[in-house]
Amino acid sequence: xxxxxxxxxxxxxxxxxxxxxxxxxxxxxxxxxxxxxxxxxxxxxxxxxxxxxxxxxxxxxxxxxxxxxxxxxxxxxxxxxxxxxxxxxxxxxxxxxxxxxxxxxxxxxxxxxxxxxxxxxxxxxxxxxxxxxxxxxxxxxxxxxxxxxxxxxxxxxxxxxxxxxxxxxxxxxxxxxxxxxxxxxxxxxxxxxxxxxxxxxxxxxxxxxx
Ligand code: SF4
Numbered sequence: 001x002x003x004x005x006x007x008x009x010x011x012x013x014x015x016x017x018x019x020x021x022x023x024x025x026x027x028x029x030x031x032x033x034x035x036x037x038x039x040x041x042x043x044x045x046x047x048x049x050x051x052x053x054x055x056x057x058x059x060x061x062x063x064x065x066x067x068x069x070x071x072x073x074x075x076x077x078x079x080x081x082x083x084x085x086x087x088x089x090x091x092x093x094x095x096x097x098x099x100x101x102x103x104x105x106x107x108x109x110x111x112x113x114x115x116x117x118x119x120x121x122x123x124x125x126x127x128x129x130x131x132x133x134x135x136x137x138x139x140x141x142x143x144x145x146x147x148x149x150x151x152x153x154x155x156x157x158x159x160x161x162x163x164x165x166x167x168x169x170x171x172x173x174x175x176x177x178x179x180x181x182x183x184x185x186x187x188x189x190x191x192x193x194x195x196x197x198x199x200x201x202x203x204x205x206x207x208x209x210x
Contacts, residue, residue, distance in 0.1 A: 006205060007151055007168040013201045014180040021179040023129050025049065030105035030130045031062050031097060034115070037122040038089055043080040051080055062103045065094040089117025107131045120159055128175030136174040138162045141185030148189060150207025 001009070014021075024045040027033040032052065039048045055076045059065045065073065074087035093116045097103060105126065106112060112123035121137055128135030136142075138158040142165075146152045152164045169177060184202075189195045197209045 001205065003151060003168045006149070007165075008170075009205055010149060010151070010202060011169070011173050011177055013205075014177065014184060017201045018180045018183045021176065021183045023125070023179065024182070026052070030126065031094070032056070033126060033130060034093060034097075034105060034118065034122070035065075035090055037125055038086055038093070038117045039077055039080045041086070042082060048080060051077060062094050062098050065090060066098045086117070092116035093118065105130065107133070120162065124162070124175075128178075134171035134174055135178075136162050136165050136169065137178040138165070139178070139182065140191070141182045141189075142178050144191055145181045145185055145189050148195070148206060148208040149202060 023033075025033060025036040025040060026049045027036055035055070036045075036048050036052055039051065055065075055073070058076065059068050059073070068091060070084075070087045070091050073090055074083045077083050077086050077090070080086060096115055097105060101111075107127070107130075109123050109127055112118055112126055113120065118126075121139055124135040124137045127133045128137065138161045143156060143158060143161050146161055146165060147155065151168065152161050155161050155164060165174070184200075185191065188200050189202075195208075197203050197206070200206065200209070203209050
């Protein structure tokens with residue numbers, strides 16, 4: 001099966017399997033998703049969801065976080081790990097949004113990439129989830145599953161995987177597919193155990209299982 005056909009088949013099957021896949025970070029405003037994504041580095045989404053209400057209780061908006069002493073942010077976000085650098089990035093990022101973008105998160109990929117602590121993965125997530133634009137989020141699940149299924153071959157670098165996937169995935173499908181990769185990666189095509197190929201909806205088309 002050619003890669004494009006394989007990609008379409010994977011998209012269709014995972015849609016059926018996980019019709020409601022979505023971002024597992026809680027947020028109701030764009031700037032909050034930026035913060036959660038930064039906190040989620042080397043931390044679980046569940047833990048981030050527990051920590052952010054405490055942060056917003058003390059610093060309820062972009063201005064408050066931009067004005068906040070970094071140490072006070074750090075004190076709250078420390079349970080997410082890498083507290084010092086995450087607090088520094090959050091503070092600097094909110095300052096930039098306040099000063100350069102009138103308090104609004106920019107809906108431009110390159111502008112997002114210039115924000116402190118925002119890499120391609122985060123910028124893609126914001127573009128897809130907040131602004132509904134084409135996006136491919138190459139997190140650990142996306143990279144592992146893309147390689148196992150055979151959508152890419154032996155590529156671990158997130159940007160390279162993203163570039164390969166852009167060639168074979170319809171742009172409007174990318175964002176949802178990546179959310180479904182997360183669900184499938186957690187439930188079936190697991191990282192820490194042998195993948196459960198015997199109960200996988202992709203078993204007959206997955207390269208690893210052929
Ligand atoms: S068949 Fe196995 S390796 Fe392939 S996607 Fe399914 S669980 Fe993962």
